Amino acid sequence: MAARVGDAAALRRALDEAALVVAAGEVGEGLEAVRCAVAAEANEAGETPLLAAVEKGRLEVVVELLRHLDAQGVAAEANEAGKTPLLAAAEKGYLEVVVELLRHLDAQSVAAEANKAGEHAAALQRYRQNAEFFVCSCVGKGAVNVPRTPGGIMYHQRWNNLQFVTSASFLLTAYADYATVAGGGAVRCPGGAARPYEILAFVRSQVNYILGDNPRATSYMVGYGLNYPRQVHHRGASIVSVRTDPSFVSCQEGYASWYSKQAVNPNTLDGAVVGGPDEYDDFADERNNYEQTEAATYNSAPLLGVLARLAGPCGGLDEYRPSLPAEAAANRTARLAAARRRHPHLEVEQNVTGTWAVRRRTYHRYSVTVTNRSRKTVRGLHLGVSELAGRLWGLDKARYGYVPRRWLRALRPGRSVRFGYVQPGPPANVWVTGYKLV
Known part of the structure; x- marks a missing residue:
């Protein structure tokens, strides 16, 4: 149960208590050997703690369990359907769990995993081809590329274009890390290899555009920077706060009295990402321009993951970037x-x-x-x-x-x-x- 719900502290207590109970019974096994046995024990449904934790993506529990399991045991462990922890984590898309399992397994065990997945190889290859086609098209190295505005942002449609930019940026960020973990590196594109640091550099350019590095010098995240949308198409932001004016505002009155006001919103919708500019980088900050000024959670949610990655300990780029010659760096600065x-x-x-x-x-x-x-x-x-x-x-x-x-x-x-x-x-x-x- 502790493994399934992701309670690493409870799992550690359970392992220690079980080991102490066995040791108190004068069994001739060491405490760590007992912990290993408990960590590998399956329940009535044949599910081990490691498989339960992997199925739920409980990274902290997986790390704790791997401390007490050897590579051979992890590689051999499978559920009733024959699915191993590594295959389960890969199918679920838990990248960090896959990384931890790969660190724990030896080369022979990983090769055995690959053989077990042979029956799915064709389907997995098609998934990979489609994913890499998407990556190449976004970064501009595909046979067919995603259009961009003159200012460099990806462009799909006028109505809320930034939903596609933030979602694509999230996928590119995840795939850049996956390409590194999966062996090496570069995504093969018709226009040349797209290396992980190049993919992440492109993602950063999209994020920078959204936050104000664009021809209009406008941040499309409300409240960020000096110049951002002031007439967001959002009812709560465009009607005066009840703390300022406690009088009742009906639905019709909110539309008739506030929607068409030619003034900045009385409430700043901090952190909201609006629809963004058109294909020529033009943007009209007007409340009734809902195609460009409407805010949506599906704009902001993918961007949160991208920002977390770029702001991480590795800085988002330099861990994959080859060192530049001094002359090239000087030319770039110039x-x-x-x-x-x-x-x-x-x-x-x-x-x-x-x-x-x-x-x-x-x-x-x-x-x-x-x-x-x-x-x-x-x-x-x-x-x-x-x-x-x-x-x-x-x-x-x-x-x-x-x-x-x-x-x-x-x-x-x-x-x-x-x-x-x-x-x-x-x-x-x-x-x-x-x-x-x-």
Whole structure:
């Protein structure tokens, strides 16, 4: 029971108590030998603790049980259907459990497992081919590739496109780790091998886009960054809180009185991921634009797993990345540093955050940061931009140049305003045309 429900502490107590009982009866076996026997004992249904824990994905219990079982016993253990722990974990998709079992088994035992799975080899191979076709198509190395916007995000449809981005990113993240554990490495694609660190690097680019590294310099996670959707299509967020106004709001009144208000939501829906931009990276922050501003749990849920992986102890990328020669690293750094200007009180910095090719032209995504380096608040900031080949995102056009969005009219000391644009060739010329210190 402890193995099935995942209670590792109860399992340890049960093993210790059983060993002590046997030892007290003056049986000539050592305590550890008794623990091994108890850990391998099957119940009336023929299910051992290890199989019960594996079937439920109880990683902590599996680790505890493997401390008391040898490789030969684990490899031979099977249920009435002939399914071993390793095969059960693989079929369930419990990657961490598979990793622990592989660490415990020797090469001979793993080979025996492979022979047992021979009858399923053809089906498993088809699954693998389909999975790798998907991976190759997402990272841009397939025979047919997933379309992307000019800013680099995967694009499937206008209505809530980010649900597909976060879900695909989760699958890519899991498969990158699986490819490493399963032997080696690279996913074979028509356009060349996709190595795990490359897959994870692509995933990170998608996450960075969602969080604000995009042509509009907009975070599509509500509450994250300085520039995020303020009119989310969400009834609870767009109607005033009962703590602020306790009067009753009917369903019809909520729609008639609040839905069409041209104002920011009175409640910030922190952490929600909205539908996101269209195929040209355009986005309209309007409450009635439900295709782009509606938030959904199936947008956020896969992203949570991806963020956990990328923020893990390994950093998400470097554990698989080959070391770069010093010259290549220096060239990469030189390409990223595009431009920097200092003013008496403001600093303007431009960086290349993405590069890709479309129809034999190389495009760069530029991110511009204007930071208040003074000890006073900056108001009335105006910026000039020239040599711009297309649109920019994150600023409003004014009579003379560009100004920050209406909710960022003041820059306190140390604060920044960010915007971006996409164009081929060198960066645009950006400068400060005017501001006031207050």
